[in-house]
Amino acid sequence: MPDIDPPADYDGTPRRHLLAANTPVWRLHPVSRSPFEFAESTEGDRFPGRAHRGADEPRGLVAEILLRSLPPTDRFRTLPRVRVKGRRMTALATEDELELLTLCDATDLAAVGQTHWLITTTDCDSERMRRWTDWLRDRAPEAAGFIWPARRAPQDRLVVLFEDRVLRDKVFQPDPLVSVDLETEFGALWLNTLLVHHGYRVSPPRTRPAQR
Numbered sequence: 001m002p003d004i005d006p007p008a009d010y011d012g013t014p015r016r017h018l019l020a021a022n023t024p025v026w027r028l029h030p031v032s033r034s035p036f037e038f039a040e041s042t043e044g045d046r047f048p049g050r051a052h053r054g055a056d057e058p059r060g061l062v063a064e065i066l067l068r069s070l071p072p073t074d075r076f077r078t079l080p081r082v083r084v085k086g087r088r089m090t091a092l093a094t095e096d097e098l099e100l101l102t103l104c105d106a107t108d109l110a111a112v113g114q115t116h117w118l119i120t121t122t123d124c125d126s127e128r129m130r131r132w133t134d135w136l137r138d139r140a141p142e143a144a145g146f147i148w149p150a151r152r153a154p155q156d157r158l159v160v161l162f163e164d165r166v167l168r169d170k171v172f173q174p175d176p177l178v179s180v181d182l183e184t185e186f187g188a189l190w191l192n193t194l195l196v197h198h199g200y201r202v203s204p205p206r207t208r209p210a211q212r
Contacts, residue, residue, distance in 0.1 A: 005128060006135035007113045014140045015111045017102035017147050023094045024177055025054040025159055028065050028087060031181060035090035036172060038163040044068050046124045047133045047146055052161040052171070058089055059194045060149075060156025066195075067152065073199040084182040084191065084202060091177040095170055101140040103148040104157065112136060119148045137162070152198055 027035040041048035055061035066083050102108045103119055112118075118132065136146065145161035161171060181187050188204040195201055 006132055010113060010139070012111055012113070014101045014136070014143075015108045016140070016143065017100045017104070019094060019098040019100055019147070019159070021094055021096050022173075023056065024091045025056065025094060025172070026058045026061050027052070027054045027090050027092060028058075028061050029090065031086050031088045031183075035088070035092055035176060035179075036168070038161075038168065044124050046119070046129070046148075046158075047136075047160050048130055049133060049160075050163045051145065052163070053159070054092070054161075055150065055156055055158045057153070057156040058091075059197055060153040060158060061089075062191065062194045063152035063198055064150050064158060067198055067200065070200070072152065075199060077200050079195060079200045079202040081183075081203060081205070084187065087182045088179060089182060089187075089191075090179045092172040093177055095173050098144045098161070098166070098171070099142055100145050100147045100159065101136060101143040103146060112139065120151055 029035050029037070033039075036052075038050055038052050040050050045053065055064070066079060070077075070079075101112075103112070103114075106116070109115055109118060114132075121129070123129065137143075144165045145159060147157050147159050150156045150158050180190050182191050182202075183205065185204045188202050192201050
């Protein structure tokens with residue numbers, strides 16, 4: 001029954017989560033773009049719309065984005081370097097407290113008439129998922145966005161903040177906390193400390209032989 005349209009006769013109350021000020025929010029983004037940027041959804045984004053997508057921990061974000069469509073494994077596999085090309089991981093700190101609609105456990109999901117289908121389905125680009133996004137937003141007009149567990153790292157939380165629900169220049173503090181270019185040798189070493197939890201590794205960039 002979970003793969004259904006939103007209920008027409010809903011009279012419940014979505015549960016909320018308060019994201020405290022000074023909370024780190026990690027963002028995986030192209031080097032050419034600012035980590036503060038709000039962007040249109042791309043293929044595989046669970047909740048579409050123009051938004052800022054991140055996570056409270058980098059491990060969940062790595063699994064959600066870099067390992068998307070790659071099979072889970074009980075032995076080590078190599079992540080193609082094309083997936084880290086031109087990418088950077090940045091941690092931002094929230095400026096003020098943000099109210100979010102939470103979808104983190106069975107109680108949260110039951111409060112909106114759903115089950116874990118909503119946060120685990122791979123059919124993220126369907127019209128049905130878009131209807132659910134619009135419906136959830138309508139049920140919680142005060143919420144700046146949603147928070148839910150990462151599929152491959154359920155102890156970590158993914159966060160989406162909708163551009164039309166926040167003041168863009170007031171969401172995050174102006175200076176990033178951490179910034180790592182994943183295409184570099186250091187980036188590969190740092191990323192492998194996260195990928196090891198998922199049974200993957202990434203090779204460091206090849207170094208050119210010295211000219212004689």
